[in-house]
Amino acid sequence: MSTTITTVNVNGIRAAVKQRSEVNPGMLAWLTQTDSDIVLMQEVRASEKQAREALQPALDAGWHLAMSESVVKGHAGVGVLSRTEPQDVRVGFGSDEFDATGRYLEADFDAEFGPLTVASLYLPKGAAAPTDASTDKEAEKFEEKKRFLDGFGAHMTALARRRRHLVIGGDWNIAHAEADIKNWKGNLRSPGFLPHEREWVGARLDGGWTDVVRALHPGLDGPYSWWSWRGKAFDNDSGWRIDYQLANRSLAGRATKAFVDRADTYDRRWSDHAPVTVVYE
Template structure:
């Protein structure tokens, strides 16, 4: 991949087949957004479809020259991550070496090699988890997320120590601190803002990973990238910043711009998440 910049967008599509559908006369769905935004790499999460169905949903984009690399979940209709790119990846790696999670469509890396070297772009979908209660289903979800973090954290640290240019973007399902949730006081005991989850992110940052958007935006609330479909959360910007890019230090230093591509109105959304974009100099 050549050129002066590399734009990487991360978006939880909340079901690729739903994302590409026209929702109303003013909202044609994801595909026109893709054409207008014209990023180099799109990190997809929660595809929730087989690769065959995903390729059918994205057929207009693929016919136009986009390349899709993805991993579906062994559990039908769940998870699934991918990388949609203008250039064909020089290498693709599925999973991170964990027998439980590698078949569940939660992590994928793609290498892009050009005149200025190789950049690895990875898409991650961290389990949503649950607060630890007496409910067996909550316990199961809580423990699943904890197992994922326990094995994925060391993998990220090893990836960082390789000193490659790497950006890992996705739906982390963890807000770092009070700046990342509008109603943080009301979520102190909820999954996504539990102490051990926030400490896990802090450990990755201490290891050297850089939260590109936070570095770019500074000490401000948000910008949020997920809002509940319910009530007036979107209209009131009562959101969460759980979608972000963690980049290796050398690559993070080349970040020129970072922003959330927030829809102008509630009925113009094609996912409950908004695309989060970063532009790196090459």
């Protein structure tokens, strides 16, 4: 038996579920078609009550929702949709600064192959490295992301020691390597591709975690999972691969298939991110 897990930044759950046109029925239609057992959501940007209202048809159909909303209204928010109810849910990673900001949620399940913990992560976007021309807000966003990376990195180190199957899926807001961003030369100073960010991801991969999508697609540019709404980025596949599933050693070897559920055309998109799915046998 297998467990199929998807991660997707929904870019606002209330917008994602709306039928935008005849050819774009939205996320609810996608949920009726997916084979996924668990869907990790980021940037829900709604209270739990609002998210449940938006997802009510899916919940009526048997999906279960666990959520961590942000104390800042309409900002961040992560959730776990699952076909079976979680055995336990934990909000945050022990951070006084970030646990109430809707950026991290863990849920435990009993998978066919043993105890499984899944986590949904929405890592801060950050900002470019501060210069004399930077605003105070830009400098603070840069430092905020560094603080998150420090705290969450320690949490991942502790998680890696656990024996149960573990996967952290989400919008990591970091393209780790040149193969993970189409225009890498033009983004060397952009947040999400800064040296210290890429080194941080590398340290996680050296510390017991596997980027299972990359492991199943070695030597391939992409597959990208985010494209700007602007211009021809989507049509030209000029994207970023920033939506990862990082699995610990006990689970990584069970990943047999991974794919990005990229919309056929621009007008069929219900988020600026595409769902990233991995099958674990």
